[in-house]
Amino acid sequence: MRRVAVIGVGQSLYGVRSDVTMQELAWEAVKEALEDAGVTQRDVDISVVGNVGTRGYELMPAQPVNDYIGMTPKGPIRVEMACATGLVALTVGYNLIASGSAEVVLAVGVEKMTEVDTPTSLAVGGRAGNYLWEFHFYGTTMPAGYALYATAHMAKFGTTEEHMALVAVKNHYYGSLNPKAHFQHTVTVEEVLKSRPIAWPIKLLDSSPISDGTAAAILASEDAVRKYKIDTPVWIAGIGYANDTPLLTRRKDYTTFQATRLAAEMAYKKAGIEPRDVEVANVHDAFTIAEIIAYEDLGFVKKGEGPKLIAEGQTYAGGKVAVNIDGGLKAKGHPLGATGLGMIYELTKQLREERSGPRQAPLKKYIALAHNVAGVGPVSYVVVLRR
Amino acid sequence: MSTRKYTKIEGPTIDSVPLIYKHKIPIQKTYKFWEGLKEGKIFATRCKKCGRIYFPPQADCSDDFSSDMEWVELPKFGVLEAFTKVYARPQGFDDVDPYVIGIATLENGVRVMGWVDPPDEKCVKVGNRVELTIRVIKDRHIIYLRDLSCT
């Protein structure tokens, strides 16, 4: 297998973006990523377009996106894996280069979520997993799925609504420092606790927003890194992935996501690192409880100690491990197909030390981790990056 | 309240041509389950070859490539593993009151999802014993988990 580097990244402003179509939005990230790498579409061998698309009017979205971003006649490969689409697009690109099929690949994720109303969005998200045996009978929603894990975690480990609120406070703080975030304001614990219930114990301010957005990465082989004279390549050191049953009633334990534990184990092994080596991470905080469980499943702390880690402030920059210091899904936003690549965008900037002040994680080993989950945990991707 | 600052860049829009999906879902291979609900019974399938119980019911056992299954009725009591009260309802459930979804482990180890009665998140607790019943809500037979500590 050949080594693969991230040589360029781009991300749009996340949020409600009724000023642009999906294609127009995608171009914002692709243009920035191509300029960042110093290459053009002519240098790219193939594109991978990540889009969930279940809320859109373009039912076969990869072709119009690929054409608009100037990639015709090359590509596209369309990728869909619910909320984990972004890191799956990265993985497809990685494999194309590692196997020798391509030298330079463009991976772009894009999502327009706000063209339909919120009840429609909840009904689409609630169909994730298994429509017939869950949504059809019980009107499950994405927040309800995570809320089931929240009540189980609370019952077993004494996790509280205050612990979850602290995750929102941290991620909104970083969102307030990120000019590309959906939410750029801070919140207090009291405001989170008083916000309206969505799926108790999950409240509005525990939830990631319904966002429009796009992110892109240009991937390259070692030869291409030399050819294009990339001075700070960020290497993909290991990718792990795993699956669990989408049927919630067939899961063994509602306090942990098995897919994330297995994916993390695989990624750490391939990268030859331990969880404690990770200095900056973007984890899948679709809801605040998900970030707490991710601390545990990724091995940053032992099972049940996630609440303590956030209570001690150890996941702010300068703590044990800096987590979601771009605002995370919670505050930066969660435009499904873009989310995983938005993590790669942020972590590439972090490893190149292009952030400043409280937004830059202090680095010694230059090791970063991205964690992207589909639905309520049936698919998990973990990517380790090294400078 | 802190000052709210969020991204909302709006522009003029036009309406798309509406597209309505209404699917015909095949139930031939799980027919007994659907008929059982009407009689207040919850059926799972059990693989005759390896004994694995499938719930939701499956017509095929992917463990040993067998499709020789038998129907078994599930026990009526269990223990609540997790629950949530859904306030933000999805399209299709917007005309019902907020409901509590729960997952219970039954006496034979099988887990089922259901709506919890009473729909009171202050009383319902993980670890409480529940009794399974069937009720008809909007022409659909729904499994209810009656929290025995809240009645």
Ligand SMILES: [Zn+2]
């Ligand atoms: Zn079998």
